[in-house]
Amino acid sequence: MLAVFTNHLTYGANDIEVDVAGFTIKQIALAYAETLNLDPAAVAYVDVVRVDSKFVVEAGQRIEWMREYGRKGGDFWSDREFRERYSVDDDEFQWCLNSGLQPLRSPSGRLAIENAVAIEMGSRLMQLRVERGKNPRLKSKFVDEDSCAIVIGEKSVHVGNCKELKLFRRLSARPGQRISLDSLMEAGWGIDTPVKSALQQCIARLRRKLHVAGMTEFVIESEVGFYRLLVNEKNS
Numbered sequence: 001m002l003a004v005f006t007n008h009l010t011y012g013a014n015d016i017e018v019d020v021a022g023f024t025i026k027q028i029a030l031a032y033a034e035t036l037n038l039d040p041a042a043v044a045y046v047d048v049v050r051v052d053s054k055f056v057v058e059a060g061q062r063i064e065w066m067r068e069y070g071r072k073g074g075d076f077w078s079d080r081e082f083r084e085r086y087s088v089d090d091d092e093f094q095w096c097l098n099s100g101l102q103p104l105r106s107p108s109g110r111l112a113i114e115n116a117v118a119i120e121m122g123s124r125l126m127q128l129r130v131e132r133g134k135n136p137r138l139k140s141k142f143v144d145e146d147s148c149a150i151v152i153g154e155k156s157v158h159v160g161n162c163k164e165l166k167l168f169r170r171l172s173a174r175p176g177q178r179i180s181l182d183s184l185m186e187a188g189w190g191i192d193t194p195v196k197s198a199l200q201q202c203i204a205r206l207r208r209k210l211h212v213a214g215m216t217e218f219v220i221e222s223e224v225g226f227y228r229l230l231v232n233e234k235n236s
Contacts, residue, residue: 006018006060007021007057007059007063009028009032009063010062011042011064012036012037015036018032019059021057021060025052025055026053029053036065045064045065046063139169140169142168142172143169148162150165150209150213152217153217153233155214155215155217157210157215159209163189163202166188167203168229169187170188171220171229175229175230175231178226178227180226181199184227203220203227206220207220217231217233219231
């Protein structure tokens with residue numbers, strides 16, 4: 001007896017099982033819009049991966065439509081929830097939106113989907129952070145790469161090619177912006193990320209070095225999940 005592979009279509013509380021293999025997402029959405037009470041602006045995910053309207057569905061695949069990120073009553077975390085849940089800084093937040101990698105909420109019956117997206121999010125963010133660490137645009141004008149020193153105006157302090165310098169470079173590349181703990185740990189330790197207490201100790205040593213050098217122009221602020229470097233160049 002031949003196995004029959006059907007597709008599971010879901011939108012909100014509505015779901016049906018039909019055979020739509022060989023059809024595009026657009027064709028399927030038009031055919032079952034009334035049955036599923038489908039929002040025309042909803043985004044399609046096939047087996048947890050976001051797809052466009054031209055995607056051709058294969059037998060056995062699961063299709064779920066969800067409302068766009070940021071829409072009132074949508075199925076995704078708010079901007080604030082997104083930042084806190086995934087500990088992303090401003091650049092990473094914008095990158096996630098541009099890439100279409102949007103974290104799902106956990107409504108009834110969708111926990112497995114949210115977990116799958118969270119795993120994918122973590123993997124993609126780690127790759128992004130590693131690549132950003134190699135990106136020349138993240139160089140800081142307050143770091144003398146040749147002497148491994150922090151500089152501002154006529155002041156300078158030799159730090160050495162150590163984790164404190166790497167953390168300062170990451171913070172000072174985006175003065176005033178919140179930088180996530182995960183992003184800083186990637187900058188300082190790479191793939192072998194430490195426990196957060198190691199990062200806190202490193203930040204404490206960096207603050208102490210700046211204080212001893214009289215570099216009052218730099219203030220490292222902390223809040224839950226983030227650090228931020230404030231720079232007052234008028235004092236230099």
